[in-house]
Amino acid sequence: MPYGLLIALAGAAVAAVLAGVGSILGVRTAAQASAGVVAEDPDKFGKVLLLTALPGSQGIYGFLAAIIIANTLGLLGGTLADVSVAQGWQVLASALPVGITCIFSAIQQGRVAAAAVDIVAKKPDASGKGVILAAIVETYAVLGLLVTILLVNGLGLGA
Amino acid sequence: MIAPMVKVQIAVPRRDQDTLLRWLQDREVLHLTELAASTGSATDQVVTPFNVELAHVQFALEFIARIRIELHEQPRRSWRNIFAGRPAVDLEALEAVLARLNVPTQVQTIREMNDRLTDLVAAKRDAADTLAQLQPWRELTLHGSEMEGTAAVRHELVCVSVAELELFRTAVAAARTSAMEEIGRVMTKKNGTVYIQTVVHRSESALLDAAFAQTQAEAVKLPLPPDRTVTEHAAALEHTVQRLETEYHQLLEAARAALAMEQDLQFAYDALLHRQERRQAGRAGKVLPFSFLVEGWLPEERREHIIAAVTEAFPSAAIETAPAKAGEDPPVLLRNSRLVTPFEAVTNIFGKPRYTEIDPTPAMSLFFLAAFSMALTDAGYGAVMMVALWAAGRFFRLKREMRKMVRLLFYAGAATVVAGALTGGWFGISLETLPAGPIRDALLTLKLIDPVSSPMSLLLVAFALGIIQLLAAWVVRGYAHARAGDWLAMVFDDGAWITMVVLVLLWQASSRGLLLSAYTQLLAYAALANAGILVATQGRSYKNPLLKLGGGALSLYGLVSFLSDTLSYSRLLALGLATGVIALVVNLLGGMVAVVPYVGWILAATVLVVGHVFNLGINALGAFIHSGRLQFVEFFPKFLEGGGVPYRPLGRVGKYVDNPAEFD
Numbered sequence A: 001m002p003y004g005l006l007i008a009l010a011g012a013a014v015a016a017v018l019a020g021v022g023s024i025l026g027v028r029t030a031a032q033a034s035a036g037v038v039a040e041d042p043d044k045f046g047k048v049l050l051l052t053a054l055p056g057s058q059g060i061y062g063f064l065a066a067i068i069i070a071n072t073l074g075l076l077g078g079t080l081a082d083v084s085v086a087q088g089w090q091v092l093a094s095a096l097p098v099g100i101t102c103i104f105s106a107i108q109q110g111r112v113a114a115a116a117v118d119i120v121a122k123k124p125d126a127s128g129k130g131v132i133l134a135a136i137v138e139t140y141a142v143l144g145l146l147v148t149i150l151l152v153n154g155l156g157l158g159a
Numbered sequence B: 001m002i003a004p005m006v007k008v009q010i011a012v013p014r015r016d017q018d019t020l021l022r023w024l025q026d027r028e029v030l031h032l033t034e035l036a037a038s039t040g041s042a043t044d045q046v047v048t049p050f051n052v053e054l055a056h057v058q059f060a061l062e063f064i065a066r067i068r069i070e071l072h073e074q075p076r077r078s079w080r081n082i083f084a085g086r087p088a089v090d091l092e093a094l095e096a097v098l099a100r101l102n103v104p105t106q107v108q109t110i111r112e113m114n115d116r117l118t119d120l121v122a123a124k125r126d127a128a129d130t131l132a133q134l135q136p137w138r139e140l141t142l143h144g145s146e147m148e149g150t151a152a153v154r155h156e157l158v159c160v161s162v163a164e165l166e167l168f169r170t171a172v173a174a175a176r177t178s179a180m181e182e183i184g185r186v187m188t189k190k191n192g193t194v195y196i197q198t199v200v201h202r203s204e205s206a207l208l209d210a211a212f213a214q215t216q217a218e219a220v221k222l223p224l225p226p227d228r229t230v231t232e233h234a235a236a237l238e239h240t241v242q243r244l245e246t247e248y249h250q251l252l253e254a255a256r257a258a259l260a261m262e263q264d265l266q267f268a269y270d271a272l273l274h275r276q277e278r279r280q281a282g283r284a285g286k287v288l289p290f291s292f293l294v295e296g297w298l299p300e301e302r303r304e305h306i307i308a309a310v311t312e313a314f315p316s317a318a319i320e321t322a323p324a325k326a327g328e329d330p331p332v333l334l335r336n337s338r339l340v341t342p343f344e345a346v347t348n349i350f351g352k353p354r355y356t357e358i359d360p361t362p363a364m365s366l367f368f369l370a371a372f373s374m375a376l377t378d379a380g381y382g383a384v385m386m387v388a389l390w391a392a393g394r395f396f397r398l399k400r401e402m403r404k405m406v407r408l409l410f411y412a413g414a415a416t417v418v419a420g421a422l423t424g425g426w427f428g429i430s431l432e433t434l435p436a437g438p439i440r441d442a443l444l445t446l447k448l449i450d451p452v453s454s455p456m457s458l459l460l461v462a463f464a465l466g467i468i469q470l471l472a473a474w475v476v477r478g479y480a481h482a483r484a485g486d487w488l489a490m491v492f493d494d495g496a497w498i499t500m501v502v503l504v505l506l507w508q509a510s511s512r513g514l515l516l517s518a519y520t521q522l523l524a525y526a527a528l529a530n531a532g533i534l535v536a537t538q539g540r541s542y543k544n545p546l547l548k549l550g551g552g553a554l555s556l557y558g559l560v561s562f563l564s565d566t567l568s569y570s571r572l573l574a575l576g577l578a579t580g581v582i583a584l585v586v587n588l589l590g591g592m593v594a595v596v597p598y599v600g601w602i603l604a605a606t607v608l609v610v611g612h613v614f615n616l617g618i619n620a621l622g623a624f625i626h627s628g629r630l631q632f633v634e635f636f637p638k639f640l641e642g643g644g645v646p647y648r649p650l651g652r653v654g655k656y657v658d659n660p661a662e663f664d
Helices: A002-040 A042-072 A085-122 A124-155 B014-027 B042-046 B049-070 B091-100 B103-137 B162-173 B202-214 B230-259 B262-284 B300-313 B341-350 B361-376 B379-395 B400-423 B438-446 B455-483 B487-511 B517-537 B545-555 B558-594 B600-638
Strands: B005-013 B153-161 B179-187 B192-201 B218-220 B291-299 B318-323
Touching (some): A002 A042, A002 A085, A042 A124, A042 B558, A042 B600, A124 B455, A124 B558, B014 B300, B049 B262, B091 B262, B103 B179, B103 B192, B262 B291, B300 B318, B341 B361, B341 B400, B361 B558, B379 B400, B379 B600, B400 B558, B400 B600, B455 B600
Antiparallel strands (some): B005 B291, B005 B318
């Protein structure tokens, strides 16, 4: 049933695109703040790079979810799964948790990371604390990814 | 553990003040405390002679850095020093350089070079500006002296936009005696400028003024000497620019000699910086008519050694020590066994515990490793980490703090090898696809859980880790309560909660027939009884009996917090799966490019190396951060308040030079 497959693919796309967009915006915010610090003191590049990269992980989670869905559908080798329209919708619904949590958490994590860049500027010794603060925002993206993985796995399409 | 501290007072004759402070600074042992009514005149605090001198040396160093860039002379750094590039020199050697170097003379020499270079640059810029201004007027054949017109004739040079040229021409033509000649034209994309000379009889001067008023045309005065035409002057200026350029480069070459002074100046800078630190430290001490007194904290284990050393170096010194009194807040230094020390790097990110609290490092270390390894779950990556970090520790010069981190990550790599082997993660390769043989059999035997096909089992393992660590937090808190002699809190706040959670878990397991299925009811009653004890005791801090009961009942909400804390450990599964699946994708991509004729294997090798290194980097970072977070948010707050003052002995914070003591 080609429509089923199409809807399932839309699920994979939603996961990758929403999370990717979130990461783009989040990394942008953090990178702008980082550029300001590096302009003053290029030696701090290593520390601010870490903070800038943090909101990038959501994009990877979305990518990961898309790959897992593609794999379940048999697109990465093996036989193509026979997906009914209902199953297609199920896959799409399963992709929503990772997509939605990632887009918001990446944008907001970008803001926290940008604020944490200030810590690097003023108190470089305490920059580890800034990383942890930013990571707390990421928790919900990780949970979203977990839910998506468990849901896709639970659908048992590949089996 | 948290190192016990003793308070030390050292008094020396006043003349030994700086020698004592220098001695302390070089050894980095004494965490100074502010002595009441410390002296130091007000003028002392604003500008010290060191401030001025520091600014001068800083200027010289900035000049050298600029020259270095212009001469393309970047300092070479050996690969051994990638992570710790500064030279390590002791304080005495720095002072020796400062004494040998005549700072004012050196700075003066550099200042003169700088002034001459700046002047040359300014002169070059002036000449270039004038040249640019003359450029459109090259065709003008008049001398500078002829620009003013005559008694009867007014002469003007005019810039007007192409768009307004006709308007201006018509307006000027209103004067019968006018004449106009276009000298040049510079076109841009949208518009252009026309350069014109015009003459008019002075009796009709007002008409020319009207033409200027009607348009945006501007009269121009050229910077031209009276005896030269534009072409002549431009040629002279070009010659000047060339001469200045040559002069600049000659001067730059001469300045190359200054590069050799760089290290000496850097040493001098740091020596001055350390003098300033000592002056500030001196202010924390007390200057008495004949003696100088400092007070500070010292780890108790070093007391005998330091007292002996001070007495030897300063025979006339008087030393007194006293243990920390109640109400005092000594600084916190973590002291652990060789195996646990690297984990202090994790604790330090959170901050120091209070002096009276427990050092969480030993209790946290194994949980951190377990969480990290679960979040990475690839034995191949773990092995790569171990090799890379062993090499880093072996071949690079690393500061003590950096070395701690390297060793910590080495342990984390080792733990990841174990976790990876148990979950069958080897660079994302599916073990079933390996050629049959003893290796494959061995790896398959080691593999207990397949995270991709049965994520639920791994999720349970993550929860189990969470439950064990959260129970351990209560055990640690109980230990802290017992140490403080608060037995009531240990039994009812810590012990009762542990039994509560264990009973609830057993009851749940039993009701599902997993274990002790014959005792379900008994366990349920036991759990209820335990809950009763909690309700009865948890509100005991309230005076009002109703509040006592209410507070106790409310405390059962702790079970919900326990549950949500446990759920937080599910991140380990998600992170672990992320590593495995991305590794799988990298291998897949490698396989796709491998079929390209001739260069396929090169492409595949590149994809595999870059992909796996990227995956390892990004996921090791994630594993570190999230394992850290589990300690900071879920584990520490159960028994730790934090906010202790870190032990920061009077020492050296150099800008260009490291203390050799930081490398042992």
